[in-house]
Amino acid sequence: MPLDLVFKLPNYPITKLQILIRVQTLKPEFRIGYGWDSHEFKPGIPLKIGGVTLAHDQGLGGHSDGDVLLHAITDALLGAIAGPDIGALFPPSDPQWKNADSAVFLREALRRVKTAGYELVNLDSTLILSAPKIGPHADAIRTRVAELCGIPAACVGIKAKTPEGMGTDKAAIANVVVLLKAR
Numbered sequence: 001m002p003l004d005l006v007f008k009l010p011n012y013p014i015t016k017l018q019i020l021i022r023v024q025t026l027k028p029e030f031r032i033g034y035g036w037d038s039h040e041f042k043p044g045i046p047l048k049i050g051g052v053t054l055a056h057d058q059g060l061g062g063h064s065d066g067d068v069l070l071h072a073i074t075d076a077l078l079g080a081i082a083g084p085d086i087g088a089l090f091p092p093s094d095p096q097w098k099n100a101d102s103a104v105f106l107r108e109a110l111r112r113v114k115t116a117g118y119e120l121v122n123l124d125s126t127l128i129l130s131a132p133k134i135g136p137h138a139d140a141i142r143t144r145v146a147e148l149c150g151i152p153a154a155c156v157g158i159k160a161k162t163p164e165g166m167g168t169d170k171a172a173i174a175n176v177v178v179l180l181k182a183r
């Protein structure tokens with residue numbers, strides 16, 4: 001039907017309710033997000049993973065406090081709402097983010113998720129690093145990440161692998177997926 005005919009039909013003014021229904025139809029009920037990050041081990045700095053400081057002779061260098069897991073979670077959340085990535089929001093070249101607590105980045109991503117009309121349901125992660133062993137610290141990391149994200153610890157997956165055959169022994173890598181649902 002030609003467009004002008006549609007608008008000439010009697011009783012066809014688009015009501016606010018119709019607009020609301022249309023907007024709600026366009027907004028997906030669920031969204032997934034994926035984040036990936038890597039940082040290089042450097043001697044003489046604290047090792048922070050998932051907001052927890054782990055005893056180790058090396059830490060992760062680079063952007064902010066180098067918390068590879070919080071960075072990947074932040075990017076997964078931002079990706080789920082098709083937002084700008086962590087590097088765009090918090091450029092490593094900006095001196096104000098030097099040694100910054102990565103929880104600041106995560107909080108901003110969660111704020112944007114809420115503004116977009118979503119909430120975090122659960123997240124799953126896989127860390128890839130040669131040392132230290134994550135198993136003994138997994139519960140502490142899970143508890144802290146859950147606290148930072150405002151979800152139950154039972155909704156936070158923390159897994160770790162060693163980089164067999166990957167040649168990435170000097171780095172820590174984090175992969176994260178998140179599920180959001182409409183609020």
Ligand SMILES: [Zn+2]
Binds near residue numbers: 039063067
């Ligand atoms: Zn990072």
